[in-house]
Amino acid sequence: MPWKETRALDLKKSFIKAWERDEYSLAELCRQNGISRQTGYKWLHRYEEEGEGGLEERSRAPQNCPHRLAERVVEQIVACRIQHPTWGPRKLLAELGRKEPRTAWPAVSTVADVLKRHGLIVPRKKRVRVPAHNEPVMEVNDSNQVWCADFKGWFLTGDSQRCDPLTITDAWSRFVFRCQIVPQTNYTEAQAVFEAAFREFGLPEKMRTDNGAPFASKAPGGLSRLAIWWLKLGIQPERIPPGKPQYNGRHERFHRTLKAETARPPAANLRKQQQRFHAFVKEFNQERPHEALGYAVPAQVYKHSCRPYPNRLPEIVYPDDMVWRRISQQGSSVKWKGRREYIHRNLSL
Numbered sequence: 001m002p003w004k005e006t007r008a009l010d011l012k013k014s015f016i017k018a019w020e021r022d023e024y025s026l027a028e029l030c031r032q033n034g035i036s037r038q039t040g041y042k043w044l045h046r047y048e049e050e051g052e053g054g055l056e057e058r059s060r061a062p063q064n065c066p067h068r069l070a071e072r073v074v075e076q077i078v079a080c081r082i083q084h085p086t087w088g089p090r091k092l093l094a095e096l097g098r099k100e101p102r103t104a105w106p107a108v109s110t111v112a113d114v115l116k117r118h119g120l121i122v123p124r125k126k127r128v129r130v131p132a133h134n135e136p137v138m139e140v141n142d143s144n145q146v147w148c149a150d151f152k153g154w155f156l157t158g159d160s161q162r163c164d165p166l167t168i169t170d171a172w173s174r175f176v177f178r179c180q181i182v183p184q185t186n187y188t189e190a191q192a193v194f195e196a197a198f199r200e201f202g203l204p205e206k207m208r209t210d211n212g213a214p215f216a217s218k219a220p221g222g223l224s225r226l227a228i229w230w231l232k233l234g235i236q237p238e239r240i241p242p243g244k245p246q247y248n249g250r251h252e253r254f255h256r257t258l259k260a261e262t263a264r265p266p267a268a269n270l271r272k273q274q275q276r277f278h279a280f281v282k283e284f285n286q287e288r289p290h291e292a293l294g295y296a297v298p299a300q301v302y303k304h305s306c307r308p309y310p311n312r313l314p315e316i317v318y319p320d321d322m323v324w325r326r327i328s329q330q331g332s333s334v335k336w337k338g339r340r341e342y343i344h345r346n347l348s349l
Helices: 008-021 026-033 037-055 071-083 089-099 108-117 187-201 225-232 245-262 270-286
Strands: 146-151 165-170 176-181 206-209 236-239 333-336 339-342
Touching: 008 026, 008 037, 026 037, 071 089, 071 108, 089 108, 146 245, 165 187, 165 245, 176 187, 176 270, 187 225, 206 245, 225 236, 245 270
Parallel strands: 146 206, 206 236
Antiparallel strands: 146 165, 165 176, 333 339
């Protein structure tokens, strides 16, 4: 025979019937049913007030929550996220606080919960991360100490044209100077973009890049034509170690944001893609708050360089203790201690 199932409601009804028969005291009935007298009185009171319906189980969830967000606040958070789909809770709070400083906005975790409930956050898969590199990296604490430059990975636009954007940013303020598509990733095209940025914002102290062309070459010191031009302008090239993109991590992180907001999917053609880049740079510099800047925008903290771009390219001045040698007409070798030493044609420029 199957086990006889007993519901809690049946036990309560049996308790009430026994009480109405007046065969046992309330204390004895409570002992027989394994409940406290407080619970027994509660059942009797509900039965007298509501009948058998009062013996049904009731939800223990609170009927109201004094800390529940106002519907208007939730709607504003969702609307801001839809307007900026790649911004996290902290950036959204900074933007909302700037628009309505008198509103009591919730905590970051609460904003994240709101986004999750509305399906606006996609959980990321956990991955094993490489241990942090312990070698020190030069710190920057002011504008124009270090500019960062790189070519973002190329991609095809909707009409199958190759898109190679050259990006230049300030390492401290995150200010974006240029995000320009170039026909080719060579010295001539890159120099034109850098010159336009120098004329508008002035010269930095250092330029941080990777070891790819046109930033570096196989010449002594890794100097390329672009790097030599920087040296003549008084800009020190600073190349990160090979295979160590974390040394230019701020710029690499900028590229990830750039790709997410402008190239997924790519525009129909190069002209429209460049329009996307221009709109993104304007928003990034003037509207997008950054946690590292105290949620200020780059345009609020960046200051133009006090070193203007010269009208005439200055000559390189060598120390007096250096020995001078003239490069051959072919621009590839120099005579040293009676023998020809191969240099590189870049150094003849």
